Amino acid sequence: MPSGVSTVKIATAVGLAPYEVFGSDGKTIEGYEPDILNEIAKRLGVKLEWTAAKFETIMPGVNADRYDIAINGIFYTEERAAQFSLLSYFGDSATVLVPKGNPEGIATPEDLCGKNVAVQTGTMYPDAITKLSKANCEAKDLPAIKQVVYGDSAGHVLLMNQGRADATATARLVADYASHAGDSDLETVAGLDFEKATYAMVFKKDSKLVAPFQKALQSMIDDGTYGKIADEWGLSQSQISDASTDAPTP
Numbered sequence: 001m002p003s004g005v006s007t008v009k010i011a012t013a014v015g016l017a018p019y020e021v022f023g024s025d026g027k028t029i030e031g032y033e034p035d036i037l038n039e040i041a042k043r044l045g046v047k048l049e050w051t052a053a054k055f056e057t058i059m060p061g062v063n064a065d066r067y068d069i070a071i072n073g074i075f076y077t078e079e080r081a082a083q084f085s086l087l088s089y090f091g092d093s094a095t096v097l098v099p100k101g102n103p104e105g106i107a108t109p110e111d112l113c114g115k116n117v118a119v120q121t122g123t124m125y126p127d128a129i130t131k132l133s134k135a136n137c138e139a140k141d142l143p144a145i146k147q148v149v150y151g152d153s154a155g156h157v158l159l160m161n162q163g164r165a166d167a168t169a170t171a172r173l174v175a176d177y178a179s180h181a182g183d184s185d186l187e188t189v190a191g192l193d194f195e196k197a198t199y200a201m202v203f204k205k206d207s208k209l210v211a212p213f214q215k216a217l218q219s220m221i222d223d224g225t226y227g228k229i230a231d232e233w234g235l236s237q238s239q240i241s242d243a244s245t246d247a248p249t250p
């Protein structure tokens with residue numbers, strides 16, 4: 001670790017399992033990502049200071065030096081890599097969740113045409129759904145997919161419970177966890193994965209924390225601790241073998 005660094009400030013948006021949720025005390029931030037970062041901190045001998053904030057504020061907060069790292073299911077993109085230093089820690093893809101029983105019978109991208117699909121602001125999903133709509137709906141003279149935008153990380157559940165959204169675009173990781181937990185009111189549409197991507201921890205550009213965090217994460221991958229943590233959360237798919245700061249291979 002850089003000399004004099006004893007505490008690392010982490011920013012995240014809390015509310016969507018398995019990324020981050022509040023524990024039974026209503027204060028402690030728990031989840032898959034905290035488990036990964038807590039193990040890294042243990043290996044580096046540093047303390048983590050967690051802050052719960054709105055998703056759209058956590059990356060600007062890194063650039064403003066309010067936080068050292070932002071993490072919350074943030075995909076590695078070229079645009080983000082130009083502004084920040086990114087460290088990959090898990091692979092994923094976008095998928096579609098619907099209310100249990102799939103009342104609208106959604107099975108293909110075309111079945112989403114004209115439907116209301118929930119997407120979280122500040123994420124990749126608005127653009128991903130726009131692309132999906134253009135290729136599978138508008139190009140075939142079908143009605144465009146209608147986007148219902150929400151800010152809170154678990155807002156899509158409320159929107160579907162209220163009947164304001166027919167489906168939501170979200171991460172495969174979220175869907176896998178929901179199936180693992182077994183108490184979700186949602187189900188995944190099989191075979192409707194799109195926009196494969198890799199999650200990354202977000203650091204300020206050229207942060208001196210990147211190298212030690214990368215080394216610690218790689219050691220977790222190599223000794224099996226990383227895989228054990230992922231498996232405990234029901235995340236058997238898309239584990240990575242290389243803690244890389246480079247752009248993911250397509």
